[in-house]
Amino acid sequence: MNSILESFKSNPVHDLNHIIPLDFKTANNLPDSHKWTDHPIVDPFTVGSVPIIDLSDPNAISLIRHACEKWGVFQVTNHGIPLNLLKQVELQTLRLFSLPADQKVSALRSPDGITGYGQPRISVFFPKMMWSEVFSMMGSPMEHATKLWPHQHDHQANFCNIMEEYQKEMKKVSEKMFKLMVESLGVSLEEVEWLKPTMSCKDPQTLLQLNSYPVCPESDTSRAMGFAPHTDSSFLTVLHQSTTTSDLQIFRDNIGWMPVHPISGALVVNVGDLMHILSNGQFNTVLHRVLVNNTHHRVSAAYFYGPPRDVKISPSINLIDHDHPPLFCPVSWKELLDIRAKHYNKALDFFRNDIVTAK
Secondary structure (H helix, E strand, O other), X not given: OHHHHHOOOOOOOOOHHHOOOOOHXXXXXXXXXXXXXXXXOOOOOOOOOOOEEEOOOOOHHHHHHHHHHHXXXXXXXXXXXXXXXXXXXXXXXXXXXXXXXXXXXXXXXXXXXXXXXXXXXXXXXXXXXXXXXXXXXXXXXXXXXXXXXXXXXXXXXXXXXXXXXXXHHHHHHHHHHHHHHHHHOOOOHHHOHHHOOXXXXXXXXXXXXXXXXXXXXXXXXHHOOOEEEEOOOOOEEEEEEOOOOOOEEEEEOOOEEEEOOOOOOOEEEEEOHHHHHHOOOOOOOOOEEEOOOOOOOEEEEEEEEEOOOOOEEOOOHXXXXXXXXXXXXXXXXXXXXXXXXXXXXXXXHHHEHHHHHHO
């Protein structure tokens, strides 16, 4: 993985706050601003597939641990979210990104904001732009919905109602997945102070990001990149992807890039940087990317789940002994994000104990 990360060193050549997403509907060719050098797609001889775990399986906890240790990603079924709700989220996502460019830009993310419409935030680290657009929300998106559909109150209400319901369901699933991951490590949930149901408990931080990957007008789709290689900073990410194509890929050492084939009704769960820290390196944060295709408009919905921004996360004391010293020093999600804003995928190195001690 190190060689892959080296090839994507921090290179902040864009000021994202001044970038207006491309009008993909009118793009008849791939502009130079979006042309990447050829990148490896998938080894056609790659064997194996991302683990699929039925949450009703009595062995689910051990299967989750194995998947987190060996893969850093897995798909789950029997997660409890109604299939109809997943379909409604997908339809609303397609409706949003099918709006005229000037309507979408009316809900453009502010320079210091987190929510709204725009380019993927990691765009600042790359010399070329990505063939994608995103819309992020925390709670009700009504503020942006009134700009997207200024005269269509029914569209505003439908979009907000479905997205709010989806976030409630995703929070339940994410909390369940987090607890299963922690328990699979042999760590007591009592150690996770901010999860305790007390008057002073703090809510986790979450973000729902809708992603759009329009049809690429170029036949050689290896010249475009939907979402560049990255890891997620959260504890975990739960993703619903449309079943049109297998453009989501993960990187595995000694194997290369592998597709995460969409399964109807299943959700993709991947380990984030903070879970890598909490597990003292036992769970692997997964490098992933999204390619594009020239036949289908692909969409997905990613739900990021993490601790309160100011809560310090460190390796669990249950996972530390003489033979397994703590690999990372305590760090809050805010501190990790601040470092990622400057150093991108190398941010974890700044919190490794061996590096910190050497400094």
